[in-house]
Amino acid sequence: MTDPASEDRKDTMVESAAGQAQTPADAKRGPAVATRERRQGAANPSGETPYLVVEDLTVKFPTADGLVSAVNGLSYSVPLGRTLAIVGESGSGKSVSSMAVMGLHDPKRTKITGSIRLGGDEIVGLPENELMKVRGDAVAMVFQDPQSSLHPLYTVGNQIVEAYRVHHQVSKDVAKKRALEMLDLVGIPNPQRRFSQYPHEFSGGMRQRAMIAMGLVNDPKLVIADEPTTALDVTVQAQILDLLNNLQKEFGSAIVLITHDLGVVAEMADDVLVMYAGRCVEYGTAEDVLARPRMPYTWGLLESIPTVSAANERLRPIKGLPPSLLNLPTGCSFNPRCPYKDRVKGERCTTDLPELLPVDGAGAHTSRCHLHDKASIYEAEVAPRLG
Amino acid sequence: MIYFVARRLISALSVVLVTLIATFALFFIAPTDPAGAICGERNCTQQRYNEIKQNLHLDKPKVQQFAEYTAGIFAGRDFTTSGVTRHCGAPCLGFSFKNDRPVTEMLTSRIPVTVSLVAGYAVLVLTIGVLVGSLAAKRRGTMGDRVLMSSTLVISSVPYYIVALMISLYLTVLYPILPRGGWTPPSENIGKWAAGLVTPWLVLGIYFCTSYARYSRGSMVETLSEDFIRTARAKGLSDRKVTYKHALRAGLIPVITIFGLDVAASLAGAIFTERIFDLPGLGVLVLDSLNSYDLPVIMGTVLVASVVVVTMNFLVDIAYSLVDPRVRLS
Numbered sequence: 149m150t151d152p153a154s155e156d157r158k159d160t161m162v163e164s165a166a167g168q169a170q171t172p173a174d175a176k177r178g179p180a181v182a183t184r185e186r187r188q189g190a191a192n193p194s195g196e197t198p199y200l201v202v203e204d205l206t207v208k209f210p211t212a213d214g215l216v217s218a219v220n221g222l223s224y225s226v227p228l229g230r231t232l233a234i235v236g237e238s239g240s241g242k243s244v245s246s247m248a249v250m251g252l253h254d255p256k257r258t259k260i261t262g263s264i265r266l267g268g269d270e271i272v273g274l275p276e277n278e279l280m281k282v283r284g285d286a287v288a289m290v291f292q293d294p295q296s297s298l299h300p301l302y303t304v305g306n307q308i309v310e311a312y313r314v315h316h317q318v319s320k321d322v323a324k325k326r327a328l329e330m331l332d333l334v335g336i337p338n339p340q341r342r343f344s345q346y347p348h349e350f351s352g353g354m355r356q357r358a359m360i361a362m363g364l365v366n367d368p369k370l371v372i373a374d375e376p377t378t379a380l381d382v383t384v385q386a387q388i389l390d391l392l393n394n395l396q397k398e399f400g401s402a403i404v405l406i407t408h409d410l411g412v413v414a415e416m417a418d419d420v421l422v423m424y425a426g427r428c429v430e431y432g433t434a435e436d437v438l439a440r441p442r443m444p445y446t447w448g449l450l451e452s453i454p455t456v457s458a459a460n461e462r463l464r465p466i467k468g469l470p471p472s473l474l475n476l477p478t479g480c481s482f483n484p485r486c487p488y489k490d491r492v493k494g495e496r497c498t499t500d501l502p503e504l505l506p507v508d509g510a511g512a513h514t515s516r517c518h519l520h521d522k523a524s525i526y527e528a529e530v531a532p533r534l535g
Numbered sequence: 536m537i538y539f540v541a542r543r544l545i546s547a548l549s550v551v552l553v554t555l556i557a558t559f560a561l562f563f564i565a566p567t568d569p570a571g572a573i574c575g576e577r578n579c580t581q582q583r584y585n586e587i588k589q590n591l592h593l594d595k596p597k598v599q600q601f602a603e604y605t606a607g608i609f610a611g612r613d614f615t616t617s618g619v620t621r622h623c624g625a626p627c628l629g630f631s632f633k634n635d636r637p638v639t640e641m642l643t644s645r646i647p648v649t650v651s652l653v654a655g656y657a658v659l660v661l662t663i664g665v666l667v668g669s670l671a672a673k674r675r676g677t678m679g680d681r682v683l684m685s686s687t688l689v690i691s692s693v694p695y696y697i698v699a700l701m702i703s704l705y706l707t708v709l710y711p712i713l714p715r716g717g718w719t720p721p722s723e724n725i726g727k728w729a730a731g732l733v734t735p736w737l738v739l740g741i742y743f744c745t746s747y748a749r750y751s752r753g754s755m756v757e758t759l760s761e762d763f764i765r766t767a768r769a770k771g772l773s774d775r776k777v778t779y780k781h782a783l784r785a786g787l788i789p790v791i792t793i794f795g796l797d798v799a800a801s802l803a804g805a806i807f808t809e810r811i812f813d814l815p816g817l818g819v820l821v822l823d824s825l826n827s828y829d830l831p832v833i834m835g836t837v838l839v840a841s842v843v844v845v846t847m848n849f850l851v852d853i854a855y856s857l858v859d860p861r862v863r864l865s
Contacts, residue, residue, distance in 0.1 A: 250769055252769060280772075284772075291765070291766060293762060300763070300861060
């Protein structure tokens, strides 16, 4: 961040971040809880005490064609100060699962089971008036398209003030001061003037900064960033990612970053969770997943990144289409598109759903694949293609 | 802003002018015979007929007639009948063929009636319509939504004049639950004024709010699925605030256009309501003047109507720019 004003504020920010790390809820959680999580595969790869714990989360929508399972048995956890990237194609359930963390699904149209805990407090099943208190306060969301996600008829300042006053009983002037401070913090020049402008008077990058300012105005412990850079120019993307990184250092919040851009993952993430057709197919630290991936779908994702050195080569897409959530393939959901399924003996790929198991028998890096010699296939066949 | 207003004024004036020419052409150039109508069928001598024609300047070229008419609006004009000269002050719209009263005076006495009627109607139709529409949109797909929406369909599928006539007959005459319609100037007795208008207000309001309910339901359903509504919810705002602050403000914009034009249309012709509820407004005046070929009165009402429509359009544009900052007045 290039903004000098934020430097002055850093001290107080660090303080508040330290305060967050020791929430009473965190302190209360005994070792018993931790072991249970590990058994269920929810332990996060870092081994730190997580702030957000998602366990066996299932989100189903009843539709005219039947029950759609958008998310199926998803478990993950994120400690304060760490960034988890959830990667997957459209319809893989990455946004749906994080909307569940925000409690944004209409309870009448959604069936959510499993557990989502924020600092130890259960979110699933909370009534709307309790969820309201959590949304925007402990958890904030930064959405994909700031153009459509900001209200076009209210000034940017007004919207930030509103976000602050929902959770703080303060006068408009106090809230305005806070909003100006946030605008400044996210690197918006001339906050005074920008405060009273409308979203359409902002550029795309500035809008996303304003969106971030609005999300962080209540000092949330968890920020869910749903493809925060997808709608932006490439150069602006880098700035926004830097901003998120710096703000995380200052606020010490946990970040769940939803993206399909592995470049963003490499830059931002501490941990990576790869989703396919509503299920987690690979989960580990960013280094594990990006450098030692152990699942053909992850390989496909990595291979599909265009490289500069291979400028004349054709792009290498993952062949086929994501499956319909109404009619998932039997066995491994990825099997119709998997180029390696012949290496598995028998018909296991098409009959048995592989479990999410540690890739080396014990560690925190897990993947969902029947292949026996994942490591050697990757090293021998996939890695050379990645260059 | 000044540029905008000036431009809109010019375009408004040209619309009014074109309407005037068109009406003038229709009634004065078309094969009607105002002089003959005034003269009557019996006792009409050729001399009297010619005299009438001369007095009304109907023997002059059409262009001159139109010029005189238009000049009269801005400067007033003099009419000479059988040697007696009467001055008609600006804005002069001529004298009624039927009862010889100045048209301007006839119109101004009718305007408060219609404005009172339409004002109450506008308030009712907007509040009830938008409220019902938002409620239905909020409960989209539920039983409540279906009941609300099908009842609006049922109501609006019966012709309006039948509904109005039935209510007038049954609820104000046969079983006088509601006060009978009638006109008392508010300056005279405000209670009587309201009492005479309350039934037509209700009838108009309830009947026409059905279409507003459907417009605003559609608009609200669309708005409620917008990303910025999700953002508002993600901030932790209450459901009520999300719906009635964030969604309603955006959802109202398309309704404003329809509302403006609708109010303009009813100002110009609430004929059924005025007739059925015995309100001497503009609509009744139009009807009467059409029946008696009272051309100056017809011209006058058309002029008023076009001014009203143009003004409402202008107001809608202003309202737009107030509600939506993206709309620039330029």
